[in-house]
Each structure stands twice: as structure tokens, then as C-alpha cells.
Amino acid sequence: MGRAYRILVVDDDLDILELLRYNLSREGFKIKVVENSHEAVDAAVSFRPDLIILNIMMPAPSGIEICKQLRSLPKFKDTYIFFLTARSEHYYHDAALDTGGDDFIEKIVGLRALTKKVSTVLNDQFVIRKSVPSVIVGNLVIHRRAALAYLKGIPIRFSKHEFELLFFFAQNPRKIISLQNLVNSIWGSEVYSAANSVEAYINSIAQKLGGKWLTSLGNGRYKFSPR
Numbered sequence: 001m002g003r004a005y006r007i008l009v010v011d012d013d014l015d016i017l018e019l020l021r022y023n024l025s026r027e028g029f030k031i032k033v034v035e036n037s038h039e040a041v042d043a044a045v046s047f048r049p050d051l052i053i054l055n056i057m058m059p060a061p062s063g064i065e066i067c068k069q070l071r072s073l074p075k076f077k078d079t080y081i082f083f084l085t086a087r088s089e090h091y092y093h094d095a096a097l098d099t100g101g102d103d104f105i106e107k108i109v110g111l112r113a114l115t116k117k118v119s120t121v122l123n124d125q126f127v128i129r130k131s132v133p134s135v136i137v138g139n140l141v142i143h144r145r146a147a148l149a150y151l152k153g154i155p156i157r158f159s160k161h162e163f164e165l166l167f168f169f170a171q172n173p174r175k176i177i178s179l180q181n182l183v184n185s186i187w188g189s190e191v192y193s194a195a196n197s198v199e200a201y202i203n204s205i206a207q208k209l210g211g212k213w214l215t216s217l218g219n220g221r222y223k224f225s226p227r
Contacts, residue, residue: 005028005050007030008052009034010054010066041069054084068099080102081102082105103130158208159201162205211227
């Protein structure tokens with residue numbers, strides 16, 4: 001059995017820290033929690049986490065500032081950084097991604113959703129990196145900020161949920177991905193787990209791309225292959 005993945009959690013809310021410590025520990029992760037944001041970078045250096053969870057809204061330094069500091073250090077260039085936020089404004093979401101955050105979860109969605117996303121990237125080894133501005137697979141170019149894709153130079157627009165699915169598929173080409181993998185990775189919540197809805201989004205993506213980009217393997221399993 002391999003080593004337990006390490007997760008550093010930084011939040012000034014003690015209740016949130018304890019809830020995350022409890023839920024993530026139950027998944028087999030080794031957890032370190034930090035209440036004082038001034039100690040976050042030093043804690044990361046000594047703990048060597050595989051994934052870091054930062055609360056955006058903390059007394060200085062904020063989660064955004066901590067993320068900037070971490071990304072400036074070579075050892076944290078590829079470490080997963082997820083943001084936890086009580087704010088739903090797009091400004092905060094954009095700031096989280098622009099400073100190098102890989103994903104964000106609104107607290108209103110729930111800590112269970114965050115736990116699912118963390119498990120997806122560490123235990124299941126799927127890629128979730130929304131900080132990446134664009135993804136190129138074959139002759140398909142996907143631009144995250146514009147929520148737009150170009151196939152052989154021709155623009156294709158997708159709905160919000162379709163684009164989130166496409167971006168995830170594109171970052172995990174040739175992997176067998178189940179409907180539950182998709183729900184956990186994108187939403188992390190059973191709220192969106194109605195199979196018919198997700199399948200409808202997938203079918204729409206396949207129609208817009210044409211060809212055989214998305215292959216259904218049966219039993220709610222899919223594979224995205226570059227063309």
C-alpha cells in the first residue's frame with residue numbers, strides 16, 4: 001500500500017477546519033490544518049502536501065495572496081490548490097483561477113462536494129486544473145475564460161454545463177470516465193447527479209463536435225479521444 005496523500009487546509013474558521021479534518025481523514029488522507037494564514041507557506045514547505053485547500057476570504061494574507069506566494073516557489077508549481085469560498089461572485093472565482101488555483105468550491109455547496117473533488121484527483125488520478133487557460137487536443141482548441149472551443153479553427157459554443165464537461169474530458173483524454181466520475185469532478189455534489197441530465201449534456205457535446213470524439217462504452221462510461 002502506498003503512502004497516504006497529504007492535504008494542507010488553511011482557514012480561519014475553526015469549525016470548517018475540524019469538519020474538513022474529519023471528512024478528509026476518513027478518506028485516508030493525512031491532514032494538516034492551519035488557522036493563521038501567516039503560517040500557511042511555512043507549513044506547506046515543511047508538510048510537503050499533495051494538495052492545498054485555501055479559504056479565499058481570510059485576514060491578510062488572503063487565500064489569493066497565499067496562492068501567489070506558493071506558485072512562486074518551484075516546489076509548488078504543480079501542487080494542486082483548491083479554493084473554498086463563501087462568495088459566489090465571479091470576481092472571486094476568476095481571481096482564484098488567475099492566481100494559479102486549480103478549482104474552487106462554494107461553501108454553500110458543502111464540504112462533501114470538496115471531499116469528492118479531492119478524492120477524484122488524488123485517489124482516482126483524474127486531472128482537474130481550471131487554472132490552465134487553454135487545452136489543445138488534436139485539432140480542438142478549448143479556451144477556458146471565453147468558454148469557447150475551436151475545431152479546425154471554427155468556433156463552437158457550449159452551454160455552461162457542457163463546457164465544464166468538455167474541459168474535463170479534454171484534460172483526461174483516452175481515460176475511461178464514468179458518469180459518477182464526471183459528477184464528482186465537476187460538481188462534487190449529488191445535486192447534479194441525475195444521469196439523464198449529464199448524458200444529455202454529453203450527447204449535445206458529441207453532436208457539436210461531430211465525428212467520434214466521445215465514445216460511449218456502455219454502462220454510463222465514456223472515453224474522449226483526440227481526432
